[in-house]
Amino acid sequence: MSDSYDFKSIERKWQDYWSERNLFHVERREDKPKFYYLDMYPYPSGELHMGHVRNYIIGDAFARFKTMHGFNVLHPMGWDSLGLPTENAAIKFDVHPIEWTARCVRNMKQQFDRLGISYDWSREVDTSDPEYYGWTQWLFLQLFKNGLAYRGPGMVNWCSQCATVLANEQVVNGCCERCDTVVERTTREQWFFRITEYAEKLLEDLELLDRWPERVVKMQEHWIGKSRGFSFSVDIEGYDEQMEVFTTRIDTVYGVTFMVLAPEHPLVRTLTEGTEREEEVRDYTRAAMAQSFIDRTSDDTEKTGVFTGAYATHPMTGERVPIWVANYVMMDYGTGAIMAVPAHDQRDFDFARKYDIPVVPVITPEGEELDGEMMTEAYVEDGMQINSGEFSGQPNREALEQIADTLEECGIGHRDVSYRLRDWCISRQRYWGAPIPVIYCDNCGTVPVPEEDLPVQLPEDVEFRVTGSSPLSQNEEFMNVQCPRCGGQGRREADTMDTFVYSAWYYLRYPSPHEDEAPFNREDVDYWLPVDQYVGGIEHATGHLMYSRFITKVLHDLGWVGFREPFASLFTQGMVYKDGAKMSKSRGNVVTPDEINDRYGADTGRLFSLFVGPPDQDTEWNDEGVVGSHRFLWRVWRLATENLEHYESDYAAALPEEGTQSQRAMRRKTHQTAMKVTDDLEGMRFNTAVAAIMELSNDLGDFAGAMAADDTADRAVFSEGLTYLIALLSPITPHICDELWARMGREPSLFECEWPPAQDELAREEAVTIVVQVNGKVRDNVEVAADTEMDAVVPIALASERLAKYIEGKDVVKTITVPGKLINFVVK
RNA sequence: GCCGGAGUGGCGGAACUGGCAGACGCACCAGACUCAAAAUCUGGCGGGGCUAAUUACCCCGUGCGGGUUCGAAUCCCGCCUCCGGCACCA
Structure with a gap:
């Protein structure tokens, strides 16, 4: 062992030591409180960059700290390997996704290990493993059996070139991210999970998430988008059918001067088929539907529409109300049809002015007269009811309730709640996913695959590069199957499941990753769950986090788990930028941990990642800053190694009772730092924890420089300071700390040592x-x-x-x- | 438009429930060591004024304008800028 800080051999040495001793493996135990720390698992892209690294270092430092602090810490890692990103990469590099995934996982795992991260690899979960996705299929079956999975028509993003449905995040500026084809909004048969059934529970239980960032809760609340209103049906002149509308402003019902259907609304066709307006309306709806996606991104798309020729009957006055089709009404909200009140809704107003439709005010502001002809904008505030039959002359909020009562009594409609949340489309017409475990039989219809036949294996020999239809449908061997019910000829479902399905329950798998009788072992899940601390990017606020909450609630209601929320505490880490842009492979501005490891060592990269700034805020990568972190480790190295002869591992007995002023000051700093670092790490304020440790190191350096070598009290004070310094630093830079710890004559690893206790009375200022x-x-x-x-x-x-x-x-x-x-x- | 978040030295960022603004680090400047450089160590480092210069001292300063308070980066009101989310939600 030389006296130079040879980080390369030190890091390799301790990584080997930890792995030989199987240090990071945990089991259930009753003598310590448990702590489940979870980082969102990555999709195996093949290489980590410092953006990811920051996230995982946060987790590792925290998990190590918790372990030293006396908790039984579960700290697992896995791979989100099934799904489009992997499949696209495989196509790009012309390898089979199985091979590609294996390669990427191998490399990334090595990168994790080189960073010294304390994962319990015996619990590794890989979603592309049939062991895992078989239980995902099992999950599908449970939802199916309970009416929560269904096949039906739904509005989807359809790329005709790739012949697949695209998730919203795969649509960039209205075009397919892969081939730039303009994405169509269309209706197709897809498999859905009925998440809307849980809209209310998902909303209500946000209250339980008091340790989630406020903004994530707000985003979910908004995403669910609950609004109270009134639904009612109106008759259509000359047709048997009725038209159902939803409104939050039933008080304005007397001001209705037209009705509007969304271009996609099925009634549009019914009302125009065979009429003279058929062609005009058909042309309009086609154009509206084709442009709708691109135009959605522009700020103020002009409202356009066309009259269907049909009339509805006003529910209160019996008047004829023209029915229009217009682009500003969306099929996927409410009923896809509205009552339009131009006097009191700005959108209806704009539309009415454009098409010369009358504007009839039914609510006026106090002491003012509104004139429908003269109004320049809609009046959307509260006021007095006018032109509203028996309801005129009272405040509109009261009228609202009375009108609602009246309509309910007449059986015309009912108070209703509408959600913005849509059902979750889980079908993908792609290869690299878990086959949806369903068989179609001419006799029996849609038949779920029996649980004992799971997993439905994804065949390897499939041409997945083709575009045109679901790749699996071309594999006859896979597709042809006996109907499990009647034994006749059946065909398998050729679609696979969306990536988000796998990640919606992976946190339940870590506690018992090898359980083969069930998706998880109930006792293990009861012990470890809920996750005590979940950490990941804010981009998952309304996707993954919503789906996970949903799946947990379903499993709860079916009696599979005993809790309603999977993640007790959530932390969203900031992103790492470089040259003003988010660090990403495609931008070519990545800094990889390998580069940092080679030049400065993993500990330096770890230290800098935590020191740059508050972990929940975005940060700019700074090459010079890394040097500073490296220099600090060198200083610690020298402080310890150059003073080894003054160090006593058994210093406690020699600590001075009273001590000199400088001894008291040194001990005070030591214990103040222990307090601050403990507190900061608990709150994941790594940047200030590091700053405090640097201060301690600076003071200890001064103290060492001034101390008398033969003074046992000085030596004891120094020894205490150094012991604390190294222990406090060890969750952050574990390799160098274990090395120094050993050189100081102490028993490694620090991972198994107790967290240094701060003594209040010593920390107190005199x-x-x-x-x-x-x-x-x-x-x-x-x-x-x-x-x-x-x-x-x-x-x-x-x-x-x-x-x-x-x-x-x-x-x-x-x-x-x-x-x-x-x-x-x-x-x- | 609505909902979040953020604006502090040249830079990243500190500042507990209102109490010495700028901790810690980077960059920079000066000095020591060196033939020299690197590394390392020591000191300085918001702006302005006063001073021959130093010490001392004074004024200003946390996006902008008001306010509350003995006292405001922090609380209140009104703006501006940037970032993120949602967006014709009936």
């Missing part, structure tokens, strides 16, 4: 500086013993020479004192 202000401006300060009463400090402060010129010849009208902090004289 003297405090009292700031002396005159009229709020600092003019002096005085140093007094910490326990001095403020009353005793006032005369000392008043006697100050520096103060003299500010108070001379003036009256002290008021004296404000803050114990241990300051005195402020208010003078006139």
Whole structure:
């Protein structure tokens, strides 16, 4: 062992040591409180960059800290390997996704290990493993059996080139991210999970998430988008059918001057088929549907529409109300049809003005007359009801309730709630996913695959590069299957499941990753779950996190788990930018951990990742900053190795009872740092924890420089300081700390050591500086013993020479004192 | 438009429930060591004024404008800018 900080061999040495001792493996145990720390698993892209690394270092430092602090910490990792990103990469590099995944996983796992991350690899989960996705299929079957999975028509993003449905995030500027084809919004038969059934529960239980970031809760709340209103049906002249509309403003019903259907609404066809308007309307709806996606991104798409020729009957007045089709009504919200009240809704107003439809005000602001012809914008505030039959003359909010009562009594409609949340489309017409475990039989219809036949294996020999239809449908061997019910000829479902399905339950698998009788072992799940701390990117606020909550609730209601929320506490880490852009492979601005490891070592990369700034905020990568972190580790290295002969591992007995002033100050700093670091790590404030450790290191360096080598008390104080320094630093830079720990004659690994206890009485200041202000401006300060009463400090402060010129010849009208902090004289 | 978040030195960022703004680090400057450089160590480092210069001292300063308070980066009101999310939600 040389005296130089040879990080390469040190890091390799300790990584080997940890892995040989199987240090990071955990089991259930009752003698310690459990702690489940979970990082969102990555999709195996093949290479980590410092953006990911920051995230995983946060987790590792925290998990190590918790372990040392006495918790039984579950800290697992796995791979989100099934899905489009992997399939696309495989196509690009012309490899089979199985091979590609294996390669990427191998490399990334090595990268994780080189960073010294304390994962329990015996619990590794890989979603592309049939063991895993078989249980995902099992999950599908449970939802299916309970009416929560269904096949039906739904609005989807369809790329005709790739012949697949695209998730919203795969649509960029209205085009397919892969081939740039304009994406169509169309209706196709797809498999859905009925997440809307859980809209209310998902909303209500947000209250339980008091340790989630406020903004994530807000985003989910908004995403669910609950609004209370009224639904009712109106008759259509000359047709048997009725048209159902939803409104939040039933008080404005007397102001209805037209009705609007979304272009996709099935009634559009019914009402125009065979009429003279058929062609015009058909042309319009086609154009509207084709443009709708691209135009959605532009700020104010012009409202356009066309009259269907049909009339509805006003539910209160019996008047004829024309029915229009317009692009500003969306099929996937409410009923896809609205009652339009131009006087009191800005969108309806704009539309009415454009097409010369009458504007009839039914609510007026206090002391004002509204004239439908003269209005320049809709009046959307509250006011008095007018032109509203028996309801005229009262405040609109009261009228709203009465009109609702009346309509309910007549059986025309009912109070209703509408959600923005849509059902979750889980079908993908792609290869690299778990086959949806369903068989179609001419006799029996849609038949679920029996649980004992799971997993439905994804065949390897499939041409997945083709575009045109679901790749699996071309594999006859896979497709042809006996109907499990009648034994006749059946065909398998050729679609696979969406990536988000696998990730919606993976956290339940880690506690018992090898369980083969069930998706998870109930006892293990009961012990470890809910996740105590979940960490990941904010981009998953409304996707993954919503789906996971949903699946947990379903499993709860079916009796499979005992809790309703999977993640007790959530932390969203910031992204790493470089050259002003998010660090990503496609931008070519990545810094990889390998580069950092080679030049400075993993510990330096770890330290810098945590020191750059608050972990929940975005940060800019800075090459110079890394050097600073590296320098700090060198300083620690020298501080320890150059003073080894002064170090006593058995220092406790030699600690001075009273001690000199500098000894007391050193011990104070040591214990203050222990307090601060403990507190900061608990709150994941790594940047300030590191700063505090640096201060301790600086002070300890000064102390070491000044101490008398033969003074046992000095040596004991130094030894205590160094012991604390290395232990406090060890969750952050574990390799160098274990190495120094061993050289200090202590038993590694620090991972198994106790967290250094902070002693309050030693950390307490003996003297405090009292700031002396005159009229709020600092003019002096005085140093007094910490326990001095403020009353005793006032005369000392008043006697100050520096103060003299500010108070001379003036009256002290008021004296404000803050114990241990300051005195402020208010003078006139 | 609505909902979040953020604006502090040249830079990243500190500052507990209102109490010395700028911890810690980077960059920079000066000095020591060196033939020299690197590394390392020591000191300095918000702006302005006063001073021959130093010490001391004074004024200003946390996006902008008001306010509350003995005292505001922190609380309140009104704006501006940037970032993120949602967006014709009936």
